[in-house]
Amino acid sequence: MGFQDVLFQSLEERGWAVSDRIVPPSLAQALRNHAHQLWQQGFFKPASIGRQAGLVRDPDIRGDAICWIDDNTPFPPCAEFLAWTDALRQELNRHFFLSLRGQEFHFARYEPGRGYARHMDQHGGTSARKVSLVLYLNEDWKAEDGGELCLYGPETGDGEPGRDAPAPSGGDRQPDPGPNAALEAKVLPESGRLALFLSDRVPHEVLPARRVRWSLTGWFRDDAPL
Ligand SMILES: O=C(O)CCC(=O)C(=O)O
Numbered sequence: 771m772g773f774q775d776v777l778f779q780s781l782e783e784r785g786w787a788v789s790d791r792i793v794p795p796s797l798a799q800a801l802r803n804h805a806h807q808l809w810q811q812g813f814f815k816p817a818s819i820g821r822q823a824g825l826v827r828d829p830d831i832r833g834d835a836i837c838w839i840d841d842n843t844p845f846p847p848c849a850e851f852l853a854w855t856d857a858l859r860q861e862l863n864r865h866f867f868l869s870l871r872g873q874e875f876h877f878a879r880y881e882p883g884r885g886y887a888r889h890m891d892q893h894g895g896t897s898a899r900k901v902s903l904v905l906y907l908n909e910d911w912k913a914e915d916g917g918e919l920c921l922y923g924p925e926t927g928d929g930e931p932g933r934d935a936p937a938p939s940g941g942d943r944q945p946d947p948g949p950n951a952a953l954e955a956k957v958l959p960e961s962g963r964l965a966l967f968l969s970d971r972v973p974h975e976v977l978p979a980r981r982v983r984w985s986l987t988g989w990f991r992d993d994a995p996l
């Protein structure tokens with residue numbers, strides 16, 4: 771099986787997948803340099819939670835600063851990345867019979883001590899985000915640096931952790947992940963590592979790190995391109 775087959779098999783079986791082999795290392799390095807430049811040029815803004823009128827800033831819940839990739843005029847490493855994710859989007863559509871039409875990505879930078887409390891990526895009021903993607907951009911990350919992405923199994927609703935819960939239905943609002951979901955994986959944010967997961971099924975959180983933590987995060991959507 772190729773690296774992509776392994777990735778897709780894990781996504782199918784667990785709802786999440788992690789690969790160190792699928793993103794070209796030179797692309798991860800170029801994106802890392804680009805992110806650092808964007809930061810130095812002041813293009814990052816503190817991130818919010820929620821959507822539209824419900825947007826709030828609470829660095830104790832979500833502590834990153836972000837810079838969206840403008841897909842109309844992307845700089846060279848971003849253009850290469852968007853071409854790469856576009857090909858991945860088409861493969862996801864083929865393999866899982868999805869109709870992912872759009873994608874959106876931002877760089878993210880967490881100061882030491884900052885994280886992102888447990889959440890799911892579909893906002894109340896919209897279900898367009900289907901598959902979440904995070905590419906990490908940190909060289910020589912050590913276990914003691916922290917900053918892991920924790921991936922949880924879905925809530926079963928009966929107080930027992932497990933992954934066989936039916937997908938929430940009847941509307942766009944996602945329930946709070948709740949306290950009973952089981953921790954399934956802890957992912958260190960090492961450069962070139964890619965995490966993919968289902969945006970409406972996988973509760974996750976970012977633990978605080980001891981170093982500045984860089985990533986490129988985004989979503990494949992099933993509505994029209996933004
Ligand atoms: O950086 C990560 O590991 C995950 C970030 C995340 O969950 C998000 O931005 O929604």
Ligand SMILES: [Fe+2]
Nearest residue numbers: 889890891974
């Ligand atoms: Fe998230």
